[in-house]
Amino acid sequence: MGARLVLILGGTAEAAGLARALADRPGWRNVTSLAGRTSAPGPVAGELRQGGFGGVTGLLAWLAAERPAAVVDATHPFARQMPWHAAEACAALGIPRLRLLRPSWQRATEDRWVEVADAAEAVRILPNFGKTALLTTGHEAAPTFLQLHPRMRLVLRSIEPIPDLPLGVVHVQARPPFTLQAETALLARYGVDVLVSKASGGAAGHAKILAARAQGIPVVLLARPPQPDGPAVADPSEALSWLSGLG
Ligand code: NAP
Secondary structure, eight states: OOOEEEEEEOSSHHHHHHHHHHHTSTTEEEEEEEOSOSSSOOOOSSEEEESOOOHHHHHHHHHHHHOOSEEEEOOOTTOOSHHHHHHHHHHHHTOOEEEEOOOOOOOOTTOOEEEESSHHHHHHHGGGTOSEEEEOSOGGGHHHHGGGTTTSEEEEEESSOOTTOOTTOEEEEOOSOOOHHHHHHHHHHTTOOEEEEEOOOSSTTHHHHHHHHHHTOOEEEEOOOOOOSSOEESSHHHHHHHHHTTO
16 A cells, blocks of 8 residues: 555644654655745645645645545644635545644733734724834735834834835844744834734744733734634644544
8 A cells, every 4th residue: 555645734834843744654645735925935844735726626626636645734823714625625525634723822911912803903903002013914914004104113024025115114024933032132123012913823933922021012912713623733743643543
């Protein structure tokens, strides 16, 4: 019997971790699928495919052709479509599917978190909390937050460049993970008095939350979107156990 195929829906550190673990396991092979949003994705162990499938129909066609033993949906907690497409397509074909979803950050008593539904709500309340905001919600949310310019001083951080930013808006192009020291220095350099972040969870983005906590800076947190029902685990090692249990 040939090696069993796992399709990993990727774009996260957890997906990369699972791919590395599976690449070392006899009897398994894996394909990591990336949406192709970041121009220079990190290295991936195993096979790689890039670009959208073409909705549920395209995903169904891919799965029917490749017949993976399982799909591990390790997309980002804020991926709003892919988890639902995977749930629908896997259910239709009877392919086992697992959600690999990193745990949320835990609030400490000294945290000053303000939880909001989305970027639009964040824009509405942000001026109540500070004058200089560090926005870490990615390049796609940038246009929404730019409505606050020049009322607030904006420092936007993203992996990808953001073209045509108005004069006076600061852009910091950087890729996680970040250290606590670097995040503390960034807050100080620009005099940031309010931080905006997705409630992404995970270690790679946690340092900014810790830096804000240490400095008593409020954090406006965008809530996670809902997830499809089904089995879910928090880290790659649990995903490996689930795969081993498939029989
Ligand atoms: P999304 O809303 O769930 O997906 C939008 C479309 O992108 C999907 O319908 C699908 O296109 C394609 N797609 C998404 N993930 C894919 C994957 N792993 N392989 C192939 N196609 C994929 O997701 P998104 O928010 O645009 O994020 C895109 C990717 O970036 C995700 O894989 C996610 O893990 C990663 N990411 C997202 C965030 C975030 O904050 N949203 C942060 C870090 C990383 P088709 O319908 O054509 O198949």
